[in-house]
Each structure stands twice: as structure tokens, then as C-alpha cells.
Amino acid sequence: GNSVTQMQGQVTLSEEEFLFINCTYSTTGYPTLFWYVQYPGEGPQLLLKVTTANNKGSSRGFEATYDKGTTSFHLQKASVQESDSAVYYCVLGDTNKVVFGTGTRLQVLP
Amino acid sequence: EAGVTQSPRYAVLQEGQAVSFWCDPISGHDTLYWYQQPRDQGPQLLVYFRDEAVIDNSQLPSDRFSAVRPKGTNSTLKIQSAKQGDTATYLCASSLGTGGYEQYFGPGTRLTVL
Numbered sequence: 011g012n013s014v015t016q017m018q019g020q021v022t023l024s025e026e027e028f029l030f031i032n033c034t035y036s037t038t039g040y041p042t043l044f045w046y047v048q049y050p051g052e053g054p055q056l057l058l059k060v061t062t063a064n065n066k067g068s069s070r071g072f073e074a075t076y077d078k079g080t081t082s083f084h085l086q087k088a089s090v091q092e093s094d095s096a097v098y099y100c101v102l103g104d105t106n107k108v109v110f111g112t113g114t115r116l117q118v119l120p
Numbered sequence: 121e122a123g124v125t126q127s128p129r130y131a132v133l134q135e136g137q138a139v140s141f142w143c144d145p146i147s148g149h150d151t152l153y154w155y156q157q158p159r160d161q162g163p164q165l166l167v168y169f170r171d172e173a174v175i176d177n178s179q180l181p182s183d184r185f186s187a188v189r190p191k192g193t194n195s196t197l198k199i200q201s202a203k204q205g206d207t208a209t210y211l212c213a214s215s216l217g218t219g220g221y222e223q224y225f226g227p228g229t230r231l232t233v234l
Contacts, residue, residue, distance in 0.1 A: 042220035044222070051227070052225075052228075053124075053211050053213070053226055053227055053228050054163065054211075054225050055224075055225065056222045056223070059222065099162055103218075103219040103220050104219050105218065105219045106175060106176065106219060107176075107219065108153070108165065108218070109165075110163050110164070110165075112161065112162045113162045
């Protein structure tokens, strides 16, 4: 079945540092890969979407890329801000299935 | 455009009590999802609908949980006899389709079972 693995449970950075979060996935189909962000007290919201056609997406200073060869996709940002503190989920969407990763809690210190 | 709305926002129950959660999706979205999110964990899919039909309820504890979407718009998730292990936030999301479509989430209902 479809699965995603998000190894980094917690990441702590100082402002203006570089962010890199990695996910690996497993599927037999042609997936769409998402990054969702969740702030306290809210539901998750879409940050980025990457398809097998475009390999890359960007939004709000974040960039996501995927590598079909290693079945991995990652999220990066050159310079984080305190307001980026949140939980980030990688999500695999494939035909009729959507699978969330376990989440990476990002804490950005001022 | 209004987002996904859920009610109530909070619920506190004793074990054995029943509770219902209500979700109003974004107008025109044919697909509706219910997720359970325990504290400090990711959302876990319980059930999803396309219009009024259940597409996947394999993760729904059928002995105590039920979900309906009778007219293909609003949906209700019900827990018949709550247990402490049901303590979690229940999230509703809607989308224009499955798989490759963005899901729009409501704020969730935070359930505490004492």
C-alpha cells in the first residue's frame, strides 16, 4: 500500500537559518506529493503541491522538490522566520488514497 | 468563499456517552474526509465520501463510529459510546476530487473523554 516516512520529528533552528525536511514515499501509482502546514488550533493548510510532471513547487519562500529515483521529496527554505514555527506534514495523494506523514515540528528561535 | 465549518469546536464527555460532530464543506466540493488527530500526531483518515457514497471506511471503528453524508453536502460523524482513547481532534476536509486535489480543512472539534 501507499506510505510516507517522515524521519525528523522535531527541528529547532534560529531565525535566518536554512530549513531542510525530507520524506520518503512508497506507491505503485503516479502520485501527487503535498506539503501541508498546521498552526496551533487550526486545521492543516496546503503549503505546496508537486506532481510527477513538474518535479518542483514553491510558495511563500518554501521550495519542494521530488526525486522519483530515490522516491523522496523534501521541503526547504533558505531563511526561516519565527512565524514559520508550525508542524509540517508530507502527504502522498494517489488516485483514491491520501496518506499523511507523522509530521515535523519546526521551532524557530528569535 | 466560506471555508469548511465544523461544530462544535470543543466537547467533553464521560466514557460511554455519545457525541456527534457536524461538518459543512466548501460549496461544490464533492469529496469529504473525516480525520482523527490525537495530540502531537498526524491526521489519520477515518472515512471519506464522494457525494453521498462512502468510498473508504476501512479505518473507521464500525462498532462505535458512524458517518453519513445523506445529500452529498453536510456530514455527521457520530461516536456511539466514547472511550478515553477517542480523545483527539476530529478534522473535516473537503476537496474537488481525490488523490491529487488539495484538501481544505476545517478548524476541527477537540474531543476530551474523561
